[in-house]
């Protein structure tokens with residue numbers, strides 16, 4: 362999922378609810394403004410209707426209606442409103458004014474003024490209906506005064522009231538957006554500085570970043586970054602050391618090969634030449650072995666190959682390896698045996714690399730055990746693991762050397778034999794990748810060495826990945 366900009370995110374979550382609040386405010390502001398404008402309009406309407414009603418007299422039994430000009434002029438507020446009125450008797454006789462002013466819907470307006478909306482000649486009106494007794498006449502025969510006014514001044518007032526409040530709210534919204542924007546810019550400045558510091562790592566020196574110049578919240582991130590840099594630096598150092606070691610290891614036999622070639626060339630008789638060429642051949646073989654070991658080690662390193670999770674039957678692999686080494690064992694007069702219970706010993710891992718591991722262990726045992734010795738590859742199974750043990754009765758490895766022999770290019774010179782010092786380093790990488798452990802220990806007799814590799818057993822439920 363693509364994560365949006367934090368700034369957009371914050372702006373959205375601040376401004377969207379705020380805009381909602383503003384909308385609600387505008388709505389309630391409109392209601393309040395309408396109410397105020399209604400009230401103001403109604404007061405004028407009622408004042409006008411009362412003025413008209415109070416000027417209706419009965420003179421000599423005849424109702425005399427004189428609409429005072431003040432009753433109409435009080436509407437003259439400069440908004441160009443039209444005013445309509447009518448005066449009717451109780452039984453609906455029109456005494457004066459426009460005949461078709463819309464009557465209130467309530468059929469019996471009492472003395473209290475009744476306000477309502479209506480429409481007259483296509484214009485919306487605000488109206489009042491006022492029932493008023495005629496001065497000097499029977500209370501039972503009141504007149505009804507209807508006064509209506511178009512809505513210009515009413516609407517203008519609503520608009521004025523509303524405009525002010527909307528303006529304020531929009532300004533508020535704008536100020537909030539600007540503040541978020543500025544706050545974010547300022548708040549993000551240390552993050553930007555951090556980014557520059559990361560990019561600015563001159564020549565990838567991987568120097569730790571200062572943790573003090575960032576926000577407390579970001580400190581764990583910087584610390585994690587520093588820890589990561591430290592690990593990468595350590596790995597790079599190890600790689601550098603390895604390359605320089607490897608170059609050195611390659612240079613020495615190459616020099617030797619050159620010397621041997623020169624020796625063979627200068628040989629005065631056939632026998633000397635043959636000897637020189639044989640030495641040269643051995644040298645080339647050893648050199649090829651070194652290069653092979655280097656290649657295997659580089660393939661065994663984490664990340665070098667796509668991780669493989671194959672179901673590997675260790676017994677089958679070990680048996681094949683022993684077959685390959687049978688000629689070597691015979692040549693060296695070593696009794697090479699296989700001791701497996703026959704139970705399935707299936708582990709999950711990379712078959713090619715597990716084979717390389719067994720090859721290196723058997724190779725070591727055969728190489729360092731003197732002629733006439735015994736090498737046994739044992740395989741057994743515990744409840745959770747498979748244990749492959751290669752035991753020999755050779756010189757063994759002194760306890761103080763047992764951890765060092767796993768280092769690259771480290772050799773126990775006292776044990777003789779030719780080698781590049783990479784075999785056990787390969788074993789350690791392969792076993793580590795398969796989630797196992799490897800231990801070196803002397804056999805009960807005290808003479809020789811047992812290399813035991815413990816690998817987690819396959820439960821049979823793992824998903825197997827294709828080999829290709």
Ligand SMILES: Nc1ncnc2c1ncn2[C@@H]1O[C@H](COP(=O)(O)OP(=O)(O)OP(=O)(O)O)[C@@H](O)[C@H]1O
Nearest residue numbers: 725726729757766772773776780781782783784785
């Ligand atoms: N079975 C063994 N018995 C006695 N010493 C051993 C045995 N296996 C390993 N060693 C000692 O441990 C050292 C490291 O072994 P390792 O397999 O890593 O390197 P190597 O055998 O010298 O070279 P390579 O295996 O790369 O050709 C060897 O030099 C040897 O002295």
Ligand SMILES: [Mg+2]
Nearest residue numbers: 725780784785
């Ligand atoms: Mg070896």
